[in-house]
Amino acid sequence: MTTVSPSWNYTLRLPRDLRSPGVGRATLRAVLAAHDLSELTPTAELLAAELLTNAHRHTAQEYALRVLEIGGRLRVGVWDRDWRVPAGFKGDVRPADPDAECGRGLRLVRACAEDRGVSVLRDLGVSQGGKLLWVDCGAVE
Numbered sequence: 628m629t630t631v632s633p634s635w636n637y638t639l640r641l642p643r644d645l646r647s648p649g650v651g652r653a654t655l656r657a658v659l660a661a662h663d664l665s666e667l668t669p670t671a672e673l674l675a676a677e678l679l680t681n682a683h684r685h686t687a688q689e690y691a692l693r694v695l696e697i698g699g700r701l702r703v704g705v706w707d708r709d710w711r712v713p714a715g716f717k718g719d720v721r722p723a724d725p726d727a728e729c730g731r732g733l734r735l736v737r738a739c740a741e742d743r744g745v746s747v748l749r750d751l752g753v754s755q756g757g758k759l760l761w762v763d764c765g766a767v768e
Contacts, residue, residue, distance in 0.1 A: 634695070634696045634697065635662070636694065636695030637654075637692075637694045638693050639651060639654050641679075641691060642689050643683065643689055647683060648679040652675055652679070654694075655671060655692065656672065659671060659694075662767070664765075666765075667701050670739055670764050671703050671764040673739060674736055674762045675692065675703045675705070677736050678703070680732070681713065681733075682706075685707075690705060690706060690707040690708075691706045691707075693705070693759070696767045700763045700764075700766060701763065701764045701765050701766075702762070702763050705761075706757055706759045706760075707757050708756060709758065710747050710758050711758075712745050712758060715732075715734065716744070716745045716760055740764065741762075741765065742763040744761055745759065745760050745761070746758065
């Protein structure tokens with residue numbers, strides 16, 4: 628008899644601390660290993676690193692990592708309290724200046740993610756406002 632595994636999700640709230648992006652990446656690796664999805668780790672960790680680092684750099688408060696299975700896909704998301712959506716999630720991204728120190732990360736996200744999106748949470752209810760940037764990283768089997 629075939630059984631269907633229930634979908635799963637994890638949320639890790641992170642303080643605005645220089646160590647938080649690393650803690651988020653370590654947690655992501657542990658979650659993927661626990662679900663026998665280690666083959667997705669390199670891409671998922673690369674994408675999570677970019678989203679976590681951006682949240683840390685561009686918000687003055689806590690943020691959170693979300694890891695979940697949705698529709699047979701691995702989705703990694705990062706929530707923060709700033710409702711402004713980065714240009715890389717809105718549409719076309721302008722070419723980065725070759726000497727620029729910033730501006731390449733979201734191009735990397737666009738190139739490596741199977742899908743991406745954003746949910747702007749303007750209500751201050753349970754979500755506490757802000758936005759959730761998410762990327763799909765591969766099939767969960």
